[in-house]
Amino acid sequence: MAHATHAKQLPADLSAPALVDGWRNRALVVGVIFAVLAIILAFLGQAQDPEHLGWDHFLRAWTLGLMVTWGFAVGGLAMLMVQYCSGGKWGLLLRRPLEAMSRTLPLVFVYWVVTAVFMKRLFLWANYPTNGSTAAAVKTGLITETEKYMIDFKRPMLNSFAFWWVSILCFAIWAFYMWHLNRLGLKRDADGPETTPHWIKRLENISGPGLVIYAFTMTAASIYWVMSMDVKWFSTVYGLLFLVEQGFQVLALGIVVTLSLSKEEPVKTILRRTEQHDLGKFTFGFVMLNIYLTFGQFLIIWSGNLPLEINWYLDRIRGGWGVIITLDFIFHWLIPFTMLLSRDLKRNKKRLIRVCQFMIFAVAFNQFWLIEPNFPDAARNLHFSWGILEYIAVPVAMMGIWVAYFCMELKKRPLVQVNDPHLAEILEPEHAIA
Amino acid sequence: MPPREGTYGLLAEFETPGDLVRAAQQAYKDGWRRLDCYSPYPVEEAAEAIGFHRNKVPLLCLIGGLMGGAAMFSLETWISVLAYPLNVAGRPTYSWPAFAVPAYEWTILWAGLSAAFGMLALNGLPSLYHPLFNAPNFRDGALTDKFFLCLEALDPKFDRVETKAYLENMKPVSVVEVDY
Numbered sequence: 311m312a313h314a315t316h317a318k319q320l321p322a323d324l325s326a327p328a329l330v331d332g333w334r335n336r337a338l339v340v341g342v343i344f345a346v347l348a349i350i351l352a353f354l355g356q357a358q359d360p361e362h363l364g365w366d367h368f369l370r371a372w373t374l375g376l377m378v379t380w381g382f383a384v385g386g387l388a389m390l391m392v393q394y395c396s397g398g399k400w401g402l403l404l405r406r407p408l409e410a411m412s413r414t415l416p417l418v419f420v421y422w423v424v425t426a427v428f429m430k431r432l433f434l435w436a437n438y439p440t441n442g443s444t445a446a447a448v449k450t451g452l453i454t455e456t457e458k459y460m461i462d463f464k465r466p467m468l469n470s471f472a473f474w475w476v477s478i479l480c481f482a483i484w485a486f487y488m489w490h491l492n493r494l495g496l497k498r499d500a501d502g503p504e505t506t507p508h509w510i511k512r513l514e515n516i517s518g519p520g521l522v523i524y525a526f527t528m529t530a531a532s533i534y535w536v537m538s539m540d541v542k543w544f545s546t547v548y549g550l551l552f553l554v555e556q557g558f559q560v561l562a563l564g565i566v567v568t569l570s571l572s573k574e575e576p577v578k579t580i581l582r583r584t585e586q587h588d589l590g591k592f593t594f595g596f597v598m599l600n601i602y603l604t605f606g607q608f609l610i611i612w613s614g615n616l617p618l619e620i621n622w623y624l625d626r627i628r629g630g631w632g633v634i635i636t637l638d639f640i641f642h643w644l645i646p647f648t649m650l651l652s653r654d655l656k657r658n659k660k661r662l663i664r665v666c667q668f669m670i671f672a673v674a675f676n677q678f679w680l681i682e683p684n685f686p687d688a689a690r691n692l693h694f695s696w697g698i699l700e701y702i703a704v705p706v707a708m709m710g711i712w713v714a715y716f717c718m719e720l721k722k723r724p725l726v727q728v729n730d731p732h733l734a735e736i737l738e739p740e741h742a743i744a
Numbered sequence: 745m746p747p748r749e750g751t752y753g754l755l756a757e758f759e760t761p762g763d764l765v766r767a768a769q770q771a772y773k774d775g776w777r778r779l780d781c782y783s784p785y786p787v788e789e790a791a792e793a794i795g796f797h798r799n800k801v802p803l804l805c806l807i808g809g810l811m812g813g814a815a816m817f818s819l820e821t822w823i824s825v826l827a828y829p830l831n832v833a834g835r836p837t838y839s840w841p842a843f844a845v846p847a848y849e850w851t852i853l854w855a856g857l858s859a860a861f862g863m864l865a866l867n868g869l870p871s872l873y874h875p876l877f878n879a880p881n882f883r884d885g886a887l888t889d890k891f892f893l894c895l896e897a898l899d900p901k902f903d904r905v906e907t908k909a910y911l912e913n914m915k916p917v918s919v920v921e922v923d924y
Binding site for chain 1: 762765789802833841842844845
């Protein structure tokens with residue numbers, strides 16, 4: 311056969327190359343430096359008149375770091391399940407990085423515990439556990455009538471007991487899927503090729519319902535952890551926005567990791583331009599879906615003239631925030647869109663990595679626009695304080711530590727799965743796809 | 745133009761796309777420039793192998809898209825601001841968020857139409873006759889499961905005997921001579 315003679319050979323050693331250790335060390339150094347910086351900034355912000363919000367800003371920025379790292383961990387798990395359901399050769403390149411992302415869940419849980427412990431500083435509703443307490447707060451002018459009504463109305467869902475237990479239940483469900491899929495992933499490779507059809511079916515059967523459960527749990531988590539910072543607002547598409555954001559950031563990171571790994575064996579052998587191009591196109595899809603949903607949410611609220619909902623947007627447009635949302639539009643959509651439109655860019659490793667790195671930054675930037683205006687000191691009032699710099703320091707520190715953890719997990723497994731029907735195909739020269 | 749006569753070229757048939765691409769790469773390396781590949785479905789690497797250059801379809805698509813978007817946005821602005829201003833729930837007559845959706849749709853529509861018709865305008869389709877239709881194996885296989893490389897007589901390197909031997913060296917299924 312002409313096919314067989316031209317196929318590439320897999321290297322004998324399929325484990326992750328040593329350069330991953332270098333990434334881990336660098337990420338750890340960055341993480342520690344920025345953690346120190348974050349603590350200094352918190353003290354500076356705390357001392358600054360008249361707000362004294364250093365530690366509040368630290369916690370808000372912490373939530374931003376939580377949302378981004380959580381997006382990688384749970385989004386990675388979801389993308390893994392999507393891959394098991396859809397199949398395709400791109401999965402062979404991404405599956406191990408996705409598995410490693412999903413296994414960072416314990417670290418994300420630790421991050422979340424900090425947010426949960428200090429919830430009274432982040433969530434207005436957490437300070438008023440009874441109808442009596444809200445009534446008293448209205449009298450002393452701490453909250454408005456609308457806020458009182460909203461807190462009382464939403465109390466069955468927004469109370470600290472539900473916050474803790476719903477979140478823990480969600481973490482338990484994600485942890486189950488993480489454990490189960492990671493375990494089976496290794497088991498599958500230990501089996502011979504005659505078991506391949508069985509494994510494809512089995513992993514598909516686990517992942518299908520898993521995706522539905524993921525959609526529910528991640529909606530609950532995004533509502534509790536971010537949306538409920540503003541008790542007066544709700545949007546039914548909110549969970550979906552985070553879902554698309556996760557696809558966006560997970561694919562961006564997946565591309566960065568895979569293309570960077572391809573400098574050395576074994577990924578060097580299995581990465582072809584066709585699949586790289588496919589991943590670029592897939593990411594482009596999420597760029598479009600993201601602007602579609604975010605703009606759709608705005609358009610519906612804007613055309614509905616909803617007096618209650620529009621305030622959420624006005625908090626994020628007026629008082630200087632218009633600059634941020636304009637930049638957000640440029641960073642999060644315009645730049646990735648125009649760049650990924652190019653076929654040549656998607657087939658150029660270096661440039662595609664640059665764009666994907668930029669997309670990860672854009673995700674964090676977008677979260678800043680979502681989180682900071684929830685608080686009365688910042689709503690319709692973008693202004694400089696030492697505390698606002700926490701939005702750089704804390705997430706970078708958390709991401710640094712997360713990346714180090716991710717690299718550690720990535721090293722634990724061979725980077726190529728052998729029990730996969732696509733392996734033979736991906737080793738062939740590109741034009742031989744019949 | 746009077747009808748051409750004589751030999752159009754030599755047509756080699758291959759079983760797999762891989763064989764076709766390797767043969768095409770070899771021929772291009774050996775200095776052949778008047779050559780073409782034929783396959784039942786797009787084989788991008790075959791196009792790359794024979795030095796396929798960029799075409800203007802992406803540019804046409806971009807221009808079409810931008811024009812479509814600009815046209816619809818201007819139309820909406822003209823209608824709502826100048827021609828027939830309506831007060832819709834107190835919103836300004838220039839309400840760009842509402843204009844964005846149709847303008848976007850027109851961008852897509854015009855980008856798609858420009859790409860499709862631009863492609864047809866640039867590649868000379870639809871074409872009713874091609875000399876290769878004279879080869880029976882081409883008629884039978886080109887649309888289903890065979891891959892062809894044609895070295896054309898217009899190339900200065902073309903020689904009926906030598907070229908045939910050259911193609912046969914590439915281990916094709918067959919080499920046939922095709923007339924105009």
